Amino acid sequence: MKFLNLLKKELRELINxxxxxxxxxxxxxxxxxxxxxxxxxxxxxxxxxxxxSISDQDKTDYTSQLIQHIKDSGYKVxxxxxxxxxxxxxxxxxxxxxxxxxxxxxxxxxxxxxxxxSIEIVSRMSSNxxxxxxxxxxxxxxxxxxxxxKNYIMSQKGFSEKEIxxxxxxxxxxxxxxxxxxxxNISAETLKSLTTSQGMIIPIVVFILVMFTSQMxxxxxxxxxxxxxxxxxxxxxVSRVSVLxxxxxxxxxxxxxxxxxxMIGFYGYMSSxxxxxxxGSETGSVSEILSALGLKIGLGEYALVGMQMFLTxxxxxxxxxxxxxxxxxxxxxxxxxxxxxxxxxxPYLISLVYDVNMLSPLPRILxxxxxxxxxxxxxxxxxxxxxxxxxxxxxxxAVLFVVCMFFAVRLFMSDKIFTISLNLNQKKKFKKxxx
Numbered sequence: 001m002k003f004l005n006l007l008k009k010e011l012r013e014l015i016n017x018x019x020x021x022x023x024x025x026x027x028x029x030x031x032x033x034x035x036x037x038x039x040x041x042x043x044x045x046x047x048x049x050x051x052x053s054i055s056d057q058d059k060t061d062y063t064s065q066l067i068q069h070i071k072d073s074g075y076k077v078x079x080x081x082x083x084x085x086x087x088x089x090x091x092x093x094x095x096x097x098x099x100x101x102x103x104x105x106x107x108x109x110x111x112x113x114x115x116x117x118s119i120e121i122v123s124r125m126s127s128n129x130x131x132x133x134x135x136x137x138x139x140x141x142x143x144x145x146x147x148x149x150k151n152y153i154m155s156q157k158g159f160s161e162k163e164i165x166x167x168x169x170x171x172x173x174x175x176x177x178x179x180x181x182x183x184x185n186i187s188a189e190t191l192k193s194l195t196t197s198q199g200m201i202i203p204i205v206v207f208i209l210v211m212f213t214s215q216m217x218x219x220x221x222x223x224x225x226x227x228x229x230x231x232x233x234x235x236x237x238v239s240r241v242s243v244l245x246x247x248x249x250x251x252x253x254x255x256x257x258x259x260x261x262x263m264i265g266f267y268g269y270m271s272s273x274x275x276x277x278x279x280g281s282e283t284g285s286v287s288e289i290l291s292a293l294g295l296k297i298g299l300g301e302y303a304l305v306g307m308q309m310f311l312t313x314x315x316x317x318x319x320x321x322x323x324x325x326x327x328x329x330x331x332x333x334x335x336x337x338x339x340x341x342x343x344x345x346x347p348y349l350i351s352l353v354y355d356v357n358m359l360s361p362l363p364r365i366l367x368x369x370x371x372x373x374x375x376x377x378x379x380x381x382x383x384x385x386x387x388x389x390x391x392x393x394x395x396x397x398a399v400l401f402v403v404c405m406f407f408a409v410r411l412f413m414s415d416k417i418f419t420i421s422l423n424l425n426q427k428k429k430f431k432k433x434x435x
Contacts (some may be wrong), residue, residue, distance in 0.1 A: 032346075052141040053078040053096045060107040062152075069148045070141055087122045087176045087183035097124040098138045100145075110149055110170060111156070118172040119145065123188035125177050126384060146171055179293040180385055186289050203351045203376045206309060210344045210372060213313050214320045214337055217251050221324025222336075244321070244412045248405075251317045256310055295383050304390070305378045311397045312375040316340060318404035325411055347373035355380060357389065371397050 052075045056063050071077050080099070084090040091099060101120040110117040121138050149170040175187035223229075290296035297305075323336040347370055350356060356367055356377050367373050374393025381390040 050074065050137065051076045051078060052137050053080060053094065053099045054141065055080045055082060055090075055094075055099055055101045057083055057104045058102050058106045062107040062111055063102050066102075066145060066148050070144050073144055075137065075140065075144075088178045088181045091122060091124050091178050097126075098122070100138055100141050111152070114153075116170060116172050117149070118174060121173060121175045121187075122183070123175070123177050125179050125188050125191060142171070142173060177293070179295060182293050184289045184293055191289075191293075191295070203348050206312065206372065206375050207344055207348045209309065209313055210316050211337075211341065213251065213254070214316045214323075214340045216254070217247070217317050217320040218324040218327070218337055220247070220251075221321060222327035225325065225327060240412050241409065244409060247321070248314075248317060252310075252314060260306060294385065297379065297383060301382050304382060305375075308375050308378050308390070308394055308397065311394065311401060312372055315371050315397060315401045315404055318401060318408050321408040322404070322411060343370050344372050346370060347376045351376040351380075357381075357386070368393075368396075371400050 052070060054067060054070075054077055056067065056079060067077055067079070078094075078096070080094045080096075082090055082093050084093065091097065099122045101122065103118065103120065106117045106119065109115045119142070121142065123138065146169075153170060174185065176183050177186050177188045177191050319340060323339070327336055347356065347367055350359075350367060351373075356364060356373055357380075359367065374390075374397060378390060378393070381387070381393070
């Protein structure tokens with residue numbers, strides 16, 4: 001019985017209003033993220049859904065039958081007459097992100113000479129998010145071309161050793177990827193896997209730093225408040241601004257060291273990977289291709305990301321100062337971290353699989369209102385030349401930091417720092433005692 005009474009006591013203290021509110025808020029926000037991701041996935045799938053763009057430069061009966069075969073397979077085929085050697089200009093002319101090019105002489109190579117024919121795939125890459133390529137059906141079109149050509153060869157000819165090899169692989173594919181106004185002879189899939197490694201680790205690092213620094217300052221403030229050392233500290237003949245400034249500066253130095261170490265380590269990590277990647281295509285090494293497309297992040301760009309990461313951490317510290325002051329017992333110190341964790345988790349989860357800038361207007365505005373979002377998408381914005389979004393995000397974070405620091409200073413300058421609390425249960429108990 002005594003054990004049950006103790007258990008009830010502990011449960012009453014742990015299951016409080018803050019915990020229930022935090023859990024409810026987490027469920028609501030996670031469901032909202034799920035809705036956003038579902039909408040984003042539907043949007044990606046419905047964008048040019050079932051459409052394949054083809055430029056038939058051979059214009060023979062065979063290619064006409066091939067295109068009809070693709071249509072009969074359930075795809076809508078867009079035919080374009082453009083014959084531009086500049087792949088970037090070509091995609092701009094047709095206003096499409098993907099194009100299959102059947103070059104002149106393709107029919108003769110396959111049906112007359114019995115050689116392996118060649119086609120080209122041109123793909124535009126504007127993001128390295130996991131869902132950005134869901135609407136690309138070029139691979140489906142290539143597979144249909146392969147199958148159609150195999151069936152033709154097998155029905156029209158015997159099976160010599162050479163023809164068997166042609167049947168196994170009747171079409172060579174030269175893939176080109178366009179980034180802005182630049183293009184290189186490399187597949188979008190290969191390029192995406194390389195750039196994803198640059199964009200995926202930064203959100204993980206930011207999430208860890210946000211949790212680490214927030215926990216650090218909340219624990220420091222709450223411990224001093226619970227132990228009554230904060231009251232003593234703020235009573236000494238030193239201005240409270242100096243006390244607050246010292247706490248923020250110390251935490252900022254630790255945060256700056258963490259941000260610098262992570263960015264230097266990540267820069268070395270990516271340099272090692274790209275330096276040892278070998279040849280990415282016939283035109284050069286992976287590092288050279290990324291540089292030619294403007295996708296290689298240099299030390300200066302990493303410094304910009306580090307600056308935004310540092311500003312993000314400073315916002316966390318300012319918010320954590322306020323949240324730490326709301327704690328009046330050790331058990332609720334973990335609970336007040338929930339708002340920061342949830343706000344960091346939303347853009348973190350989205351950035352892992354989707355580009356925030358590709359969301360529909362309302363979700364994009366809501367997600368961008370979270371200051372951490374801009375740091376999670378910093379690498380993507382810099383990599384694809386969206387520097388205006390980077391600077392807007394940095395400016396928004398700077399303004400928000402000033403606002404958070406204003407309220408933190410106001411709180412520390414007043415005596416509310418000693419009495420403010422979020423423990424609703426204790427307030428009810430206090431009112432009952434007063435009655």
